[in-house]
Amino acid sequence: MPGMPGPLVLPRPGEGEAWILIEDSVVTLIASYRQRLLGDSEAGGVLLGYRRHKHLHVVHATTPDQEDARARFSFDRLDESHARIASKHWALTDRRCDYLGEWHTHPERSPTPSGIDRREWRKIYEHRSQPLLFWIEGTECRWIGLAHKSRLVVVGSSVEGVGQV
Numbered sequence: 001m002p003g004m005p006g007p008l009v010l011p012r013p014g015e016g017e018a019w020i021l022i023e024d025s026v027v028t029l030i031a032s033y034r035q036r037l038l039g040d041s042e043a044g045g046v047l048l049g050y051r052r053h054k055h056l057h058v059v060h061a062t063t064p065d066q067e068d069a070r071a072r073f074s075f076d077r078l079d080e081s082h083a084r085i086a087s088k089h090w091a092l093t094d095r096r097c098d099y100l101g102e103w104h105t106h107p108e109r110s111p112t113p114s115g116i117d118r119r120e121w122r123k124i125y126e127h128r129s130q131p132l133l134f135w136i137e138g139t140e141c142r143w144i145g146l147a148h149k150s151r152l153v154v155v156g157s158s159v160e161g162v163g164q165v
């Protein structure tokens with residue numbers, strides 16, 4: 001479609017010809033939760049999509065629901081809808097559309113993971129053999145990391161429309 005930005009394509013660190021592909025609909029959806037106003041609370045959810053060889057393809061993100069604990073400087077993903085939606089995608093795609101990671105917002109222009117973020121993420125990735133993405137959406141920039149084999153590496157962070165992320 002003319003004028004559509006298209007998916008975000010990022011090289012997967014340390015993997016040569018492997019890519020992280022994020023559908024434009026996901027980028028737009030997450031950007032819609034940017035904490036632009038002082039009263040905006042953090043938002044978050046899970047990332048869903050496909051693993052093809054070493055490539056990751058993010059096609060869907062869940063969004064905050066009623067039981068999630070949202071504050072200006074914290075987001076706790078407590079609502080069961082995130083797991084329910086992930087299970088539904090898993091079942092409807094013959095177990096191909098998988099859990100690919102987590103996203104949440106920060107009320108800062110150029111976000112970086114907090115100590116709490118790193119501790120909580122580690123609990124998720126340290127016992128998994130598959131790579132997972134961790135995404136923080138700031139008010140103007142985003143930070144995306146990839147955890148694999150108990151290591152978290154930065155995939156990219158920059159201003160939207162200028163850099164690659």
Ligand SMILES: [Zn+2]
Nearest residue numbers: 104106114117
């Ligand atoms: Zn955070």
